[in-house]
Amino acid sequence: xxxxxxxxxxxxxxxxxxxxxxxxxxxxxxxxxxxxxxxxxxxxxxxxxxxxxxxxxxxxxxxxxxxxxxxxxxxxxxxxxxxxxxxxxxxxxxxxxxxxxxxxxxxxxxxxxxxxxxxxxxxxxxxxxxxxxxxxxxxxxxxxxxxxxxxxxxxxxxxxxxxxxxxxxxxxxxxxxxxxxxxxxxxxxxxxxxxxxxxxxxxxxxxxxxxxxxxxxxxxxxxxxxxxxxxxxxxxxxxxxxxxxxxxxxxxxxxxxxxxxxxxxxxxxxxxxxxxxxxxxxxxxxxxxxxxxxxxxxxxxxxxxxxxxxxxxxxxxxxxxxxxxxxxxxxxxxxxxxxxxxxxxxxxxxxxxxxxxxxxxxxxxxxxxxxxxxxxxxxxxxxxxxxxxxxxxxxxxxxxxxxxxxxxxxxxxxxxxxxxxxxxxxxxxxxxxxxxxxxxxxxxxx
Numbered sequence: 001x002x003x004x005x006x007x008x009x010x011x012x013x014x015x016x017x018x019x020x021x022x023x024x025x026x027x028x029x030x031x032x033x034x035x036x037x038x039x040x041x042x043x044x045x046x047x048x049x050x051x052x053x054x055x056x057x058x059x060x061x062x063x064x065x066x067x068x069x070x071x072x073x074x075x076x077x078x079x080x081x082x083x084x085x086x087x088x089x090x091x092x093x094x095x096x097x098x099x100x101x102x103x104x105x106x107x108x109x110x111x112x113x114x115x116x117x118x119x120x121x122x123x124x125x126x127x128x129x130x131x132x133x134x135x136x137x138x139x140x141x142x143x144x145x146x147x148x149x150x151x152x153x154x155x156x157x158x159x160x161x162x163x164x165x166x167x168x169x170x171x172x173x174x175x176x177x178x179x180x181x182x183x184x185x186x187x188x189x190x191x192x193x194x195x196x197x198x199x200x201x202x203x204x205x206x207x208x209x210x211x212x213x214x215x216x217x218x219x220x221x222x223x224x225x226x227x228x229x230x231x232x233x234x235x236x237x238x239x240x241x242x243x244x245x246x247x248x249x250x251x252x253x254x255x256x257x258x259x260x261x262x263x264x265x266x267x268x269x270x271x272x273x274x275x276x277x278x279x280x281x282x283x284x285x286x287x288x289x290x291x292x293x294x295x296x297x298x299x300x301x302x303x304x305x306x307x308x309x310x311x312x313x314x315x316x317x318x319x320x321x322x323x324x325x326x327x328x329x330x331x332x333x334x335x336x337x338x339x340x341x342x343x344x345x346x347x348x349x350x351x352x353x354x355x356x357x358x359x360x361x362x363x364x365x366x367x368x369x370x371x372x373x374x375x376x377x378x379x380x381x382x383x384x385x386x387x388x389x390x391x392x393x394x395x396x397x398x399x400x401x402x403x404x405x406x407x408x409x410x411x412x413x414x415x416x417x418x419x420x421x422x423x424x425x426x427x428x429x430x431x432x433x434x435x436x437x438x439x440x441x442x443x444x445x446x
Contacts, residue, residue, distance in 0.1 A: 012308045013293040015316065021157045021165055023285030028169045030281060032176050032199070039180040039192055052189065054123045054132050055139060058111065060247060062143045063150075064240045065107060069099045070151035072235030075295045075376065076228075078158055082299020086218060094223040096151055096232060104147035111140035131189050138193035145197065149204045158292055161210035172203035238375045238383040245392040246277060252396040253410065261407050267341060268350040272357050272411050275335070276364065279324055280391065283365040286316050287372040294376045303445050310373070310438050317369045321362030328358040353411035360415025364390070367418045370425065370437065377440045382425070390421035 073096030080088035111118065115136060123132035156165050176199035183191025210216055250273055257269045293309025328335075332354035336347040367390035374382040395417030402409030402416075429435050 012305050013289065013296050015289050015312050017160070017162070018157065018289040018292055019285040019316065021162065022288035023282065024166070025153065025157070025169050026281050026284050028173050030278065032173050032196075035173070035176050035180050035196075039184050052131075052135055052192075054128060055119075055136050057122060057247075058118065058136070059139070059142075060243045062107060062146060064243045065103050065143075066147050066150035067240040067243075068233055068236040069096060069103055069147065070154055070236065071239050071291075072232035072237075073099070073151055074154040074158060075235050075291055076232060077155065078292050078295040079299040082296040083301075085299075090218040090221055091223045091225070092228065092232075093155070093218055094221045095225060095228050097148075097220065098224050099229060099232065100147045100151055104144045107143045107147075108141055111136075111143070115140060135189045135193045138190055138197060142197055142200070145200050145204055149200055149207070152204065152207045152210075154288070156207050156210045157288070159210070159215055161207070161213065161215060164207050164210040168203040168206035171206060172199045175199040175202055234380065235375065238371065238380055238387060241384060242280070242387055242391060245388055246280075248392040249273065249276070249396055249414075252392075253399050253414065256400045256403060257407075257410060260403060264343060264346045265407055267343075268336075268346050268353055268407065269410055271336060271341070271350045272353050272414055275328060275354065275357065276360075276395070276414060279328075279361045279364045280368065282324065283317070283320065283368045286313055286320060286365070287368055289313060289316070290369060290372050291376065294373065297445065298376070298443060301445055306440060306443075306445055310440075313369055313373075314438070317365045318362070321365040324361040324365070325358045328361060329355055332358070349407060353408055356408055357411045357415040360418055363418035363422055367391075367422045367425075370422060373438055373440075378442050382429075386421060386425050389424065390418040394418065394421045394424075 073092060076092045077089050077096075080086075080092060116133070119129060119133045119136050123129045153165075176195050179195035179198060180192050183195050185191075187194070253269060253273060254266055257265045261269075290309065290313040293313065294306065297303075297306035297309055332351045335354060336350040341347045341350060367386055371383045371386040371390070374380070374386065395414040398413030398417050398420065399410045400413070402413040426437055429437055429439075435441075
């Protein structure tokens with residue numbers, strides 16, 4: 001599809017290879033994550049279905065740590081490439097691989113040693129404990145693979161390994177879907193979990209073949225520097241924190257809705273939250289491009305490259321936000337049925353709520369791109385503030401506040417949340433800090 005390396009020493013970073021790769025990757029990854037729930041829902045009882053969802057906190061923890069290591073490591077490699085420092089690229093690559101190994105084995109060891117206790121914390125009822133334990137007995141080994149996969153996913157995409165990248169993503173979904181059904185029928189939730197582990201293992205092996213090509217071109221060395229490790233963690237922390245902010249939104253809105261409007265209300269609101277998260281994940285395509293463009297410009301010390309990257313990202317986020325808003329509006333009547341909402345009244349309510357929420361997609365995308373800009377331009381506190389406000393604080397508070405009036409008010413509040421967050425950040429930056437929203441003069445580039 002795309003030829004060559006997206007990172008060259010002189011030219012600006014190309015938008016579509018990074019955007020398309022990351023976007024397709026996210027869509028396939030979401031499909032992969034849904035497969036377990038779909039298969040369990042069709043092959044097993046409600047207790048088994050609940051068991052898969054109850055283990056999610058440990059999945060979120062693993063994702064948090066994987067992003068903490070992988071995102072920052074990949075960003076520093078791009079920065080070193082922009083500076084033409086191949087030795088530094090080799091050092092950061094080696095450092096990140098070592099960190100993935102340490103963190104992956106440490107987390108897996110904790111999961112293995114404390115398996116019964118960890119399962120009991122999230123699944124203390126006898127009817128779900130058995131299934132949760134069976135599922136977690138396999139998934140506790142998942143961090144060993146996903147810790148590497150998160151980093152290699154980003155690295156291969158950035159370096160132009162499109163054949164390995166797309167092949168691995170498609171293989172993961174196809175293998176997971178096929179094995180989930182086969183092993184699920186034979187072994188229950190244990191087989192479904194095993195299919196997830198096998199599929200990510202195969203996908204990782206395919207991506208690792210990129211390291212045998214000329215495009216990789218950097219050597220693995222024995223390099224472990226604690227200052228670099230801390231820098232990698234700092235760069236990746238803000239995006240890692242998104243998992244915590246998403247949990248805050250889900251828990252706060254769902255608890256309020258259950259108390260105020262009951263189970264059917266939760267069913268309708270859950271669809272809005274799911275679409276909120278889908279838009280947030282889908283905006284990763286532009287934020288991945290932005291990550292590469294900013295760090296490449298820093299490495300090159302090029303003001304022109306930085307301006308080009310920011311302008312491209314802003315233009316792209318406006319287009320994507322408007323398109324996603326339109327898609328949500330046009331498909332609002334179909335989405336509830338696709339998500340197994342059988343009650344006609346609940347489905348109709350969910351449709352109205354999605355149409356009310358739809359314009360918020362633009363501000364979800366805009367807030368993410370703005371936060372990522374601050375993440376790599378020495379304003380990490382602003383990144384955390386904006387992610388926290390746009391994903392957790394503002395949508396939750398406004399959803400609960402407007403939800404006092406009606407169920408539709410929750411959708412309005414969740415949709416307005418990111419818009420209010422970006423407006424508050426603009427007021428702070430423009431009127432208090434006396435800066436432009438996308439000001440990078442602090443870097444002293446050029």
